[in-house]
Amino acid sequence: MPVRRLNHAVLYIRDVARSVEFYTDVFGFKVDVEIPGRAAFLSAKDTLNDHDLGLFAIGPDAPGPEQSRVGLYHLAWEVGTLGELADTARTLTGRGALVGASDHVVSKSLYAKDPDGNEFEIMWRVPREDWPTAQEATGPLPLDLQAALDRWGPDLATGAAAGSAT
Template identity: 50%
Template sequence: MAINPVRLNHAVFYVADLERSVAFYTEVFGMEVVASEPRFGAAFLRLPRSGNHHDLGLFGVGPDSTPKTRRTGLYHLAWQVDEITDLEVARDLLTGAGAYVGESDHGATRSVYGKDPDGNEFEIMWMLPVEKWGEFDDLAPVLPLNLDADIAEWGGVRTAGRVVTEAPA
């Protein structure tokens, strides 16, 4: 028997400056603050199209904390978008915010990467329709992203709308 989750419900980060991080996620991701807990220096944010209570929790730990360096632990979180053109918007917004760190074609997915003000890395990703994964069904290459070509090929194809409604048998 195994634990049977259907998706990642939310993520929580420790941040040096709570207000700075709330500003980043509300401006760059369009999130809204749905709850706060002043006793713990915490804010809980929701994505604009989410049906979730909150998608991200932020806990302020103060200015003496240091940005993370490569170590064991969390590397990044991936936020899935519905259309390939959302990656172009994400790249532009992240570049404008000084938060863009790269992009990749992973075969079955296309990705743009960014970092928040505390150095927490995240991925904005779009997934090809499952029936188009082909050779990438069991591969995850890191290839250069050709977003213009991908938009020409996949523009208008929405892939994030699938919802798991029941557990597998």
């Protein structure tokens, strides 16, 4: 039986309050349950899940993720519109959390790190009819968010975050 989608992610973090503030501000998550100092369970607006993100504190001196080590590299979270992606880029930049951006041709992606160094991607899915053919496919390109906004506008809703499978 194949899986269909990611139901939720769980992260080990150093400080619950700090991580809750980050994920509610950047992602717009709401707190479903918080056990002060120990754990929190958050969810996205209109989710069908019990929670989308679990946070478990393991202490202020816990080592952070290390690049080029075995383990999770990042999780990708989807927004419904390019306007939301642009707003997220401003928020991440303001927090000093944005570490990269890529145009994957089929998606437009921002990369950032949370306060504990856990990397994540926030992406917008290009409309399926605008995906390249296999012969046209290219590798990741630098993201030109303004060019994408000029092409599709800030309000075109696509992908799962907009309630569509395409």
